[in-house]
Amino acid sequence: MASPFLATALLLLFSFSSAQPRGDSVAAACSPNDGFGKYCPTTCGVADYLLKYFPNVNSDLDKMQWDLETIANLTQGAEETIVYMKDSATAAQKSSQSDSYFKKSSSMLDDVLRFEKTIIAQEQQIFELQNLLTSNERRMVDLKQLSMQLQQKCTEPCKDTVEIQPTTGSDCQDIANKGATTSGLYYVRPAKATEQFLVYCEIDSFGRGFTVIQRRRDGSVDFHKDWVQYKEGFGYLSPDDTTEFWLGNEKIHLLSVSTTMPTVLRIELVDWDGNKRYADYTMFRLGPEVDMYRLTYGYYLGGDAGDAFDGFDFGDDPSDKFYTSHNGIQFSTFDKDNDKYEGNCAQQDGSGWWMNRCHAAHLNGKYYQGGRYSEKDAGEFGYDNGIIWVTWHSRWYSLKETTMKLIPLSRITAGGQQAGVKQFGGLGDA
Numbered sequence: 001m002a003s004p005f006l007a008t009a010l011l012l013l014f015s016f017s018s019a020q021p022r023g024d025s026v027a028a029a030c031s032p033n034d035g036f037g038k039y040c041p042t043t044c045g046v047a048d049y050l051l052k053y054f055p056n057v058n059s060d061l062d063k064m065q066w067d068l069e070t071i072a073n074l075t076q077g078a079e080e081t082i083v084y085m086k087d088s089a090t091a092a093q094k095s096s097q098s099d100s101y102f103k104k105s106s107s108m109l110d111d112v113l114r115f116e117k118t119i120i121a122q123e124q125q126i127f128e129l130q131n132l133l134t135s136n137e138r139r140m141v142d143l144k145q146l147s148m149q150l151q152q153k154c155t156e157p158c159k160d161t162v163e164i165q166p167t168t169g170s171d172c173q174d175i176a177n178k179g180a181t182t183s184g185l186y187y188v189r190p191a192k193a194t195e196q197f198l199v200y201c202e203i204d205s206f207g208r209g210f211t212v213i214q215r216r217r218d219g220s221v222d223f224h225k226d227w228v229q230y231k232e233g234f235g236y237l238s239p240d241d242t243t244e245f246w247l248g249n250e251k252i253h254l255l256s257v258s259t260t261m262p263t264v265l266r267i268e269l270v271d272w273d274g275n276k277r278y279a280d281y282t283m284f285r286l287g288p289e290v291d292m293y294r295l296t297y298g299y300y301l302g303g304d305a306g307d308a309f310d311g312f313d314f315g316d317d318p319s320d321k322f323y324t325s326h327n328g329i330q331f332s333t334f335d336k337d338n339d340k341y342e343g344n345c346a347q348q349d350g351s352g353w354w355m356n357r358c359h360a361a362h363l364n365g366k367y368y369q370g371g372r373y374s375e376k377d378a379g380e381f382g383y384d385n386g387i388i389w390v391t392w393h394s395r396w397y398s399l400k401e402t403t404m405k406l407i408p409l410s411r412i413t414a415g416g417q418q419a420g421v422k423q424f425g426g427l428g429d430a
């Protein structure tokens, strides 16, 4: 509304001021105007016109002034808004920077969490290690105790763990007669012996006491020994009858000549099929060393193994049986040849035995696992050198187990002969 009026006023002013310096040209340039009349205004006419319009122009100028001030105010507001916005932008920038801080701090938080997890895991490990340490300490304590016990044991002198029974007697039957009921190791002193010696006594449930003079069971002892060794005895005496031995010719001699009662030599045999057989010879006697421990017996008492001591007709020669019998034959070893042969039976067969020319029974022979053997197996001489009882198995069959034992004739039938056979069960795998 103010603008058209203002424009007109300004136009008038311009027109007036430009006309003023030129004076004379006003009329020429005067244009008819309803405000000035039909004619060109004079100075007075213009003044009158100005005076007439001056209050309106003044108020218009005031209005313009006010408008300008309003505009200026608006501008300032805008400026302030811009500044505010700028500030906001800066703040926003700053806040976007703190976002990266947030990111950083959250990654730090992640790190912290990770470290916490690591710490927890390490604490768990430490706990487990502490447990291990504790159990190790306990083990150390146990080990220390064990080593203390061992040290104590080691400081004690070694004890012979072989149990020797307290009962003594002239032989095993004497010991059994005194009430001993357990088989095992005992000291005996036959009447003609100057000192006691150890023997294995086999005492059965009938109160019979056998004095064992020879034992083969597994080939663990080499029976290829010289005269002195056969005289003194060799191998091992065990309280549980698990070892092989030859008691010794001198002891056997003393046992056999110290009693006026007839002594029975019982021979028990086991083959590789576990079969068991026996042979009994009564009035057994072994001569003194000066008679080369000569074997004599009264007669064959019986048994299912047969009488191999009586010799055997091998069919090679009519004199076989005569030259393979053992009754009345002296003892021979490879270093003391007392046989009836031009050669050396004990040397050829690798044993000590009552060699004739040479044998039908040969219980100190070479041990052959499995039993059957041949001339090729028999070494450089190739003779029958196994553990032989030829009235049961051939001379090329070596027995698995043998026992030679002594008992007074009066006790051999105690409990009956059958009982004697039953008691045989002490041998082998029984």
Ligand SMILES: [Ca+2]
Pocket (backbone or CB within 6 Å): 337, 338, 339, 340, 341, 342, 343, 344, 345
């Ligand atoms: Ca000879």
